[in-house]
Amino acid sequence: MERGAAFWNRQRRAPLYEALINHARRRPHPFHVPGHKMGRSFDQEGKDLFQSLLAIDLTEISGLDDLHQPEGVIAEAQALAAEAFGAEETRFLVGGTTAGNLALVLAVCRPGEKIIVQRNCHKSVYHGIMLARAVPVFVVPAIDPVTGVAAGLRREDVERALNLHPDAKAVFLTNPTYYGMGIDLAKMAAVVHRFGIPLLVDEAHGSHYGFHPELPQSAMRCGADASVQSTHKTGVAMTMCAMLHLKGERIDRSRLYQALGMIQSSSPSYPLMASLDLARRHMLTEGTQELERVLALMKRLRERIATLPWLLFPELAENSVYTTLDPLKLMLCLRTSSLSGFELKQVLERHDIYPELAAPDHVLLASSTGTCPEDVERVWQVLERLAPPSAGSANLLARTGAVLSSSFVREQVMAMHEALASRRIAVPLEEAEGRIAAEMVIPYPPGIPLLVPGERIDAQVLQRLVFMRDQKLHAHGVHDPDLATIQIVT
Ligand SMILES: Cc1ncc(COP(=O)(O)O)c(C=O)c1O
Known part of the structure; x- marks a missing residue:
């Protein structure tokens, strides 16, 4: 233009x-x-x-x-x-x-x-x-x-x-x-x-x-x-x-x-x-030049990480389910069962690198025009030195896609606002199957609700809630931050 x-x-x-x-x-x-x-x-x-x-x-x-x-x-x-x-x-x-x-x-x-x-x-x-x-x-x-x-x-x-x-x-x-x-x-x-x-x-x-x-x-x-x-x-x-x-x-x-x-x-x-x-x-006035610089930095980092057998990152391909991919986001997916995303985040933090998000099987790094070469170099130094744990397939249930970014539609028994306003009691998670949720469970980040008010709590979502509780994942929207109990419509 x-x-x-x-x-x-x-x-x-x-x-x-x-x-x-x-x-x-x-x-x-x-x-x-x-x-x-x-x-x-x-x-x-x-x-x-x-x-x-x-x-x-x-x-x-x-x-x-x-x-x-x-x-x-x-x-x-x-x-x-x-x-x-x-x-x-x-x-x-x-x-x-x-x-x-x-x-x-x-x-x-x-x-x-x-x-x-x-x-x-x-x-x-x-x-x-x-x-x-x-x-x-x-x-x-x-x-x-x-x-x-x-x-x-x-x-x-x-x-x-x-x-x-x-x-x-x-x-x-x-x-x-x-x-x-x-x-x-x-x-x-x-x-x-x-x-x-x-x-x-x-x-x-x-x-x-x-x-x-x-x-x-x-x-x-x-x-x-x-x-x-x-x-x-x-x-x-x-x-x-x-x-x-x-x-x-x-x-x-x-x-x-x-x-x-x-x-x-x-x-x-x-x-x-x-x-x-x-x-x-x-x-x-300055964004395009700064983007040019950080895009080159992130490209170089990707090339280096591609040499590590225990990590992979999404790459746009002909058969990808997405058609665009932000090159400033770097999702480090673990191809090993001996290190979780949370552990990798801890390792990075011990070296003063603070990722955007960690999940059971990945860590997300968000770069921007403010990212400098020393930041990127530091990431590489830490990853390179991490003795690659023995390769193995990550636990599929633990995949973030299944746990954190809820992608399943459940039976919506009543409208969300009605369930939110209805009388409720808290029950232990294990007793919640088949009941109607009265609160939201929002793994945070990324802030995408796993369960919403008015939905039937089925076995599938319950399994994920138990997983979240056991992994001590942080959730928004819940009355009980430990997720030992959940509020249901009475
Ligand atoms: C996809 C998406 N939409 C909206 C928001 C909310 O944005 P904000 O924090 O600026 O209110 C977020 C925050 O993480 C988000 O990830």
């Missing part, structure tokens, strides 16, 4: 950040919240570190606009983001992709209306469905036979769901997955649009997509109607910062903005919003 001088003149600006800095420089007398008054009153020890951010930790005063009714510098910053990310309109989110996902479901579904969703979607999509009192039509993703993890949806499965449920209000997909696997979104968008409904994409892990020729194209550029990106995950914004991108007429924007107004704080953080403004500028 040709980008002229006018484009670059605009994109080199950061209007929200500039407004904050200009305000702080005037040394104003703040008779407004927050109470630290631009850092004048703050914990002494923390002050040194926090001071520069506190000076721009401002609020909706004259000249600084209002996230909930943007007309000034926030509107300008969002318009620049829309231009940069190929959207018609972009909204800044200070509650992560979580906020965008919740708002999207609330915007497209009224109580009782259907939405077609990927079963291995993030818990925020489920939460949106519960809040909207919508009816999910789950579509089971393809399982990658190499790694055992759930990947994206097949077009024919979505088409079947659309034919069976022509009254569905939207299709909500995750692309790419936590592991960086993706589908041909342009083709999927064409299928969904044939049915006249919007394609919503949870693109939490794809804010860098489209900014380098070796990276897949973004959801916006593939024809999605909405995409939500955690700019804090694969971009360089601060934690909790995300963007909601929109295109076309299929989503009622006034309903969407109303939902966002209910979900997001009425006091959104200005440093966070400014970091979104800067992250957009950074990605456009």
Whole structure:
């Protein structure tokens, strides 16, 4: 795409950040919240570190606009983001992709209306469905036979769901997955649009997509109607910062903005919003070069790891169940039964390397434009020196795909929001078979629910819950963090 001088003149600006800095420089007398008054009153020890951010930790005063009714510098910053990310309109989110996902479901579904969703979607999509009192039509993703993890949806499965449920209000997909696997979104968008409904994409892990020729194209550029990106995950914004991108007429924007107004704080953080403004500028002005550097680093690391017989990593092939793969994600799959993913994570951490996620049979490394050669070298040094344990096949039951990324549809006995609101008791896990779940069990990370309220607890899911309990896996959503008991509907 040709980008002229006018484009670059605009994109080199950061209007929200500039407004904050200009305000702080005037040394104003703040008779407004927050109470630290631009850092004048703050914990002494923390002050040194926090001071520069506190000076721009401002609020909706004259000249600084209002996230909930943007007309000034926030509107300008969002318009620049829309231009940069190929959207018609972009909204800044200070509650992560979580906020965008919740708002999207609330915007497209009224109580009782259907939405077609990927079963291995993030818990925020489920939460949106519960809040909207919508009816999910789950579509089971393809399982990658190499790694055992759930990947994206097949077009024919979505088409079947659309034919069976022509009254569905939207299709909500995750692309790419936590592991960086993706589908041909342009083709999927064409299928969904044939049915006249919007394609919503949870693109939490794809804010860098489209900014380098070796990276897949973004959801916006593939024809999605909405995409939500955690700019804090694969971009360089601060934690909790995300963007909601929109295109076309299929989503009622006034309903969407109303939902966002209910979900997001009425006091959104200005440093966070400014970091979104800067992250957009950074990605456009320096991102491609930095991506070039890190892509080369990760390629070299892969080549080296390919020489280790006890490890494998996903590679895009002709017969892969996914059609795109994020080269910045490196999933280290163990081809040995004598070392678990959790143990490998411990080894790495002993060497000050902190992975994104560990599971029974793999570890996930997430790189970004911030990854430097020393980080990558360190990983290689540790892996190279690890005496390869005797090769053997990993326990299949322990595969993450079977345990952490739930890809099975179970009998939904009652609506999720009804089960959530119903009377409940806690029973030992072993006594729960056949009962109806009253709570969610969400292995974290990756945050994909294994069991949702209203579902029948069958032998298959019980086996996985017992596995989680025995392996002491971390779960969200549960009343009992040890998973000795589970809440069921009485
Ligand atoms: C696929 C997916 N969607 C949404 C989210 C939520 O994003 P955030 O943490 O920005 O709210 C996550 C977080 O891990 C995720 O993995």
